[in-house]
Amino acid sequence: MFNKETEYALRGLVYIQLQNLSGRKPGVTEIAKEIDAPPFYTAKILQRMARNGFVESLKGKGGGFYFEKDKPDLPIKDLIVSTEGDKKISGCGFGLKHCDANDPCALHELYAPIRDAINTLVSTETIQSLAKKYAK
Amino acid sequence: MFNKETEYALRGLVYIQLQNLSGRKPGVTEIAKEIDAPPFYTAKILQRMARNGFVESLKGKGGGFYFEKDKPDLPIKDLIVSTEGDKKISGCGFGLKHCDANDPCALHELYAPIRDAINTLVSTETIQSLAKKYAK
DNA sequence: TTACTAAAAGACCATTTTGTCTTTTATAAT
DNA sequence: ATTATAAAAGACAAAATGGTCTTTTAGTAA
Numbered sequence: 001m002f003n004k005e006t007e008y009a010l011r012g013l014v015y016i017q018l019q020n021l022s023g024r025k026p027g028v029t030e031i032a033k034e035i036d037a038p039p040f041y042t043a044k045i046l047q048r049m050a051r052n053g054f055v056e057s058l059k060g061k062g063g064g065f066y067f068e069k070d071k072p073d074l075p076i077k078d079l080i081v082s083t084e085g086d087k088k089i090s091g092c093g094f095g096l097k098h099c100d101a102n103d104p105c106a107l108h109e110l111y112a113p114i115r116d117a118i119n120t121l122v123s124t125e126t127i128q129s130l131a132k133k134y135a136k
Numbered sequence: 137m138f139n140k141e142t143e144y145a146l147r148g149l150v151y152i153q154l155q156n157l158s159g160r161k162p163g164v165t166e167i168a169k170e171i172d173a174p175p176f177y178t179a180k181i182l183q184r185m186a187r188n189g190f191v192e193s194l195k196g197k198g199g200g201f202y203f204e205k206d207k208p209d210l211p212i213k214d215l216i217v218s219t220e221g222d223k224k225i226s227g228c229g230f231g232l233k234h235c236d237a238n239d240p241c242a243l244h245e246l247y248a249p250i251r252d253a254i255n256t257l258v259s260t261e262t263i264q265s266l267a268k269k270y271a272k
Numbered sequence: 273t274t275a276c277t278a279a280a281a282g283a284c285c286a287t288t289t290t291g292t293c294t295t296t297t298a299t300a301a302t
Numbered sequence: 303a304t305t306a307t308a309a310a311a312g313a314c315a316a317a318a319t320g321g322t323c324t325t326t327t328a329g330t331a332a
Contacts, residue, residue, distance in 0.1 A: 001224055001247075004290060007231030014242060027308060041291050047310060059309045060299025088137055095143030106150060106266035110257050111137075117250050121243075130242035140320060163278060177321050183280060195279045196329030273332100280327070289318070297310070302303100 017131035025064035073126035153267035161200035209262035
């Protein structure tokens with residue numbers, strides 16, 4: 001469904017949040033190993049996430065990545081849109097620039113509800129809600 | 137949703153079928169213009185489609201692309217899988233190699249039904265069924 | 273059978289995505 | 303203060319995707 005960068009970002013942030021629940025701030029090496037992603041690439045992606053304000057980081061001994069507790073939960077849609085835009089989750093299935101209920105492509109009638117479901121899913125689920133599923 | 141090659145192939149083949157309904161065999165130049173795709177790239181893609189047996193072609197004057205009438209309708213899933221594999225329509229939303237009902241990722245419960253709907257859609261709809269929607 | 277036409281084949285190039293690695297900077301513990 | 307640690311920054315490279323163009327081959331029509 002998503003591209004590699006998005007997948008690694010999703011898995012990485014969920015892992016970070018999961019560790020945070022145990023009071024830990026994991027580092028890049030650990031994260032990459034646990035989510036089965038290339039370490040250097042994971043580092044680059046997590047740095048982008050931090051620069052975008054999606055996650056916090058701390059340098060030096062005992063450092064790593066973490067979420068600030070007073071911040072609102074992060075819908076995965078925000079992360080997805082920031083890494084790959086919204087074409088995949090909001091675009092026309094046929095790739096048309098203009099396609100809506102008034103001027104639909106041949107796929108519209110059947111694809112639009114699916115796309116809506118995808119949008120609901122990514123808007124509703126957050127890094128935190130996903131991490132909780134693993135915590136249980 | 138899909139990559140450019142898939143989009144151009146889908147739109148191109150549907151346009152061919154639509155013209156076939158009027159007894160015409162459109163050529164690459166016309167097809168590319170009508171579906172708003174790069175002409176040379178469209179040529180390359182349609183050649184692949186022809187080589188794969190998804191569509192027939194005829195060289196020379198009056199030539200172009202067409203579907204054989206005695207052939208069964210072409211489910212768009214076949215075309216999609218041939219251009220980009222089945223990862224996007226059948227893979228785990230989290231990108232895990234192993235993810236199913238027994239060993240689900242955090243997205244599985246909510247994403248699996250959506251993925252099923254996508255699979256049903258692309259298995260059910262064919263180039264011919266889509267063309268008919270434009271014919272009306 | 274000649275001339276024209278249109279697809280086939282394949283080389284080539286550009287961009288994006290994915291991935292690697294080195295150097296620098298910030299932080300914490302001692 | 304010094305040292306060890308871990309992220310930040312950014313250059314670099316490989317692979318995949320997207321796109322262009324020229325030459326060749328096969329067919330049609332006159």
